[in-house]
Amino acid sequence: MTDSFTIRTIEAFCYRYPLVTPVVTSFGQMLNRPAVFVRVVDEDGVEGWGEAWCNFPAPGAEHRARLVNEVLAPGLIGRKFGGPAQAFEALTVGTEVLALQCGEPGPFAQAISGIDLALWDLSARRRRLPLWRLLGGQSSRIKVYASGINPGGAAQTAEAALKRGYRGLKLKVGFGADVDLANLASLRSIVGKGMLAADANQGWSVEQALKMLPQLAAFDLRWLEEPIRADRPREEWRRLRAGATMPIAAGENISSVDGFEEVLAENVLGVVQPDIAKWGGLSLGAGLASDILKSGKTFCPHYLGGGIGLLASAHLLAGAGGEGWLEIDANDNPLRDLFCGPIVNVKDGAVELSEAPGLGMVPDLSRIERYRS
Template identity: 85%
Template sequence: MTDGFTIRSIEAFCYRYPLATPVVTSFGKMLNRPAVFVRAVDEDGVEGWGEAWSNFPAPGAEHRARLVNEVLAPGLVGRKFDSPAQAFETLSKGTEVLALQCGEPGPFAQAISGIDLALWDLSARRQRLPLWRLLGGQSDTIKVYASGINPGGAAQAAGAALKRGHRALKLKVGFGTETDLANLATLRGLVGAGMLASDANQGWSMAQALQMLPRLAEFDLRWLEEPIRADRPREEWRRLRAAATMPIAAGENISSVEAFRDVLSEGVLGVVQPDVAKWGGLSLCAGLARDILAAGKTFCPHYLGGGLGLLASAHLLAGIGGDGWLEVDANDNPLRDRLCGSIINVREGTVKLGEEPGLGIVPDLASIERYRSI
């Protein structure tokens, strides 16, 4: 088979897993875990799978699934493409005005990303290569860290992650100085000399961030993520960098090639975290990841969703290389665990992706059918 393909069908499937314990961020709670999985099939019957970011707002997952099924898929079915990147360009250019008219560039970018990931999986399967090899990787082993550790029950969540094989942790902060510092002290004690990072989820004002920075210095953080809003002026981010003793991280809320070029051209961010299911898919983020490494920064793909997007993020990290970590959510989510293949098996802070073609798995949707919403 060549790497060109003609698309027979594209379909999105939407799921919701109810949570006993909400996932908490500084800007709100997730009462359930949504997932929008995308299946692409070519004229030879080869399948590929992807995922579109759909965490917020609460009803957003169904909307993104319908964007795929009713708006985007009809523009691709029956067409031949030389590569996933060509299909990505066709979708992106073809819907620019519509996204602008709707005021919805984000949802369109997320839905297109889900399709793009599916087409990359399909393309790798056609070439009988694991996706990480198609992306140029030399090793199937990557480092991971346990993410999504809430302010309540942080010690228990971190302890459970360490028992599962994790050796690196990231704590959510932005819940008051006393709570944040107490949780950081506890997690530093649990992980010892291992990697510890923190994520404020854009939760602080500039004044609050500057006040917190000296208090955070004692915890030897690998990075502080999104201490202020992603859209604050670059001068504010430069002031933070000057005052910080740890690297500053961001990227999940950057959504243009130009904006990423800006942050790569300056010394503010030490860790850059694009999200392949939220913006750019692999068609843009693979090149971006190489640019991040070339700029002397650490590439750590952002991810907090279902298993297929997690797998795609893992293959990108393995494909590009570098010394970064894959983000693995520590919270309960069968939409992740039943579809993330070997990533469920963390050993001494690492996972192995293996040599199976594409993402390495064929999703068992029957196992999550009870959570289907549309």
């Protein structure tokens, strides 16, 4: 088949899985796990699947699904494109004024990203290549770590993750020094010399972060993630870098080419974590991953959602190469586990992607119909 395609249909599907134990962050909690899956079918009957970021605010998933179905899809159906990047550009440029007018550049970027991921899956299927190979990958094996470890029950969650094959952990911090330090000590003991990171979810001021840094030094953290707000002046981030013994990580809340160019040009972040379902899709994410590695930093895709976006993030990491880890949420979520293919099979801290075309998986949505929103 040729690389070009004509889009026949685009449809977004919204789901919510209720949680027994909420996912807790320093800025709030998730009482359920939403997912917006996107299916694109071309005129040859080839389909592709993507996912749009939709974690916050709580009603946001339904809104993003409607943006795909009612605003974005009509602008692409029937049009021919030479590749996903052309469609991404057409959607982005075509909705810039509308996103500005309604004050919603984030939701538009996320909905566009979901379509973009689906188009890359479709393109790889047309080429009969696994997506990671289409993205230039040489190896299907990637390292992973267990993320989303709440302050309550952290030790139990960590121990369960190790039993499932993980060798790396990331703890949520920002809940008071006593709680944070006790949990870090517990997790360091559990994981031994394995990878341990901490995520403050933008929870501290620069003064609070600087006060915490000496106390965190004892835990040999692989990185400290988003210790302060993503939009704080770069001078504050430079102060953190100067006072830190561990690498500083961020990227999930950077949502512009200029923003990433700025952090790649300076020696502040050691780990850069774009979220391809939140901004940029693979059309921007693939080049960004390459630029991160060229800058000498570690590329670790951020992800906390359903299985399709997680699988796409895995293919990007395998395609880019490097020594980074894939983030996998440790909390219960069938919207993730049923649709992430080989990612559920963690062995000795790693997973192996398949040689099947595209993402290597076509979701059976009937399995989650009871969670349809």
